[in-house]
Amino acid sequence: MVGRIREQLDREGLADNTVIVFASDHGIMNGEFGLGGKALNYESCLRVPLIIMDPRVAPSECGRRSNALVESVDIAPTLLDCAGVELPRGMQGHSLRGIIEGTEDAVRSSSFAENLWSTQFGNPRIESVRTDDGWKYIRYFKNDRSLFEEIAKKKQFRATPKLIASYHDWLTASINGEEPVFEELYHLATDPSESVNLATRPTCTDKLHQLRAECQRLVTFAKGEVEQAPATVVIDQTKGRKAQ
Structure with a gap:
């Protein structure tokens, strides 16, 4: 191609x-x-x-x-x-x-990633940071998929006000103080397969705190200075459509 x-x-x-x-x-x-x-x-x-x-x-x-x-x-x-x-x-x-x-x-010197996709199937809300010296930090947040199950049951596969409000909360939860429910820490330079979680190792406490702070800095930089997250701005989906 x-x-x-x-x-x-x-x-x-x-x-x-x-x-x-x-x-x-x-x-x-x-x-x-x-x-x-x-x-x-x-x-x-x-x-x-x-x-x-x-x-x-x-x-x-x-x-x-x-x-x-x-x-x-x-x-x-x-x-x-x-x-x-x-x-x-x-x-x-x-x-x-x-x-x-x-x-x-x-x-x-560090990169940020997150997942907010397909939580109705049980995928968790995740944020992570990777540094140029070979470290990787991942944190997970509580996942409530009851709203998506309700939508799926009613076959309301559209951006309802209730869904938009929920998504907005997810987008901004971590910068507003929500605590993660689980953390992972990997030294990719020696563990590229991410098989040994170092988050609870006493010898890695300083590195864990450092990457927590860096993750918070990056997520705040990415979306913490807007009044409303762009993905939750309501768009009139009926504009330009002909009446049925």
Whole structure:
């Protein structure tokens, strides 16, 4: 598929002016820990391929591999930067152009991830942080799926006010003081499979506290300064529709 796209770009005379990004939205659990699916914050779910080809990059820099911590929110700033467009004020993410061109090695020292998806199937609310020195912290929050079970029973698969209010609470719960019900701490540098939880080890107490604070900082930065989380803004879904 990628090859055919590049061939078509050549035919259209656009190959020298097109940045190509190949990525995925999530990984997958294939039996690790006896689990399946895509809604957890283990590395097998969070890590995705990211290949960026900019035809303007010097041949000496082509094919470079990077171990930099990046996030999906970096893709939009990267493309805008490559196009010479000034990034909008308040836009999340970092441009990866420096990494692509070989002028930078990293854009952040820690990365944040969360899961709020498909809790009606029992997936927990999760937040996690990974640092560039090989540490990973995951925290889980109490999951009440009774509302989703009620919606499923009534077949009300739409954004009801009650559901929006519940989702808003989930989005902002941790920055408003909700305590996690379970924590995990892994040293990925020596335990890449995340098999030894160090959260209760006395020797790792300082690291646990450090990553708790970093996770709180990142989640607050991501969504703690808005009056209403963007995903819960009510949109009139009837606009533009013809009367039935």
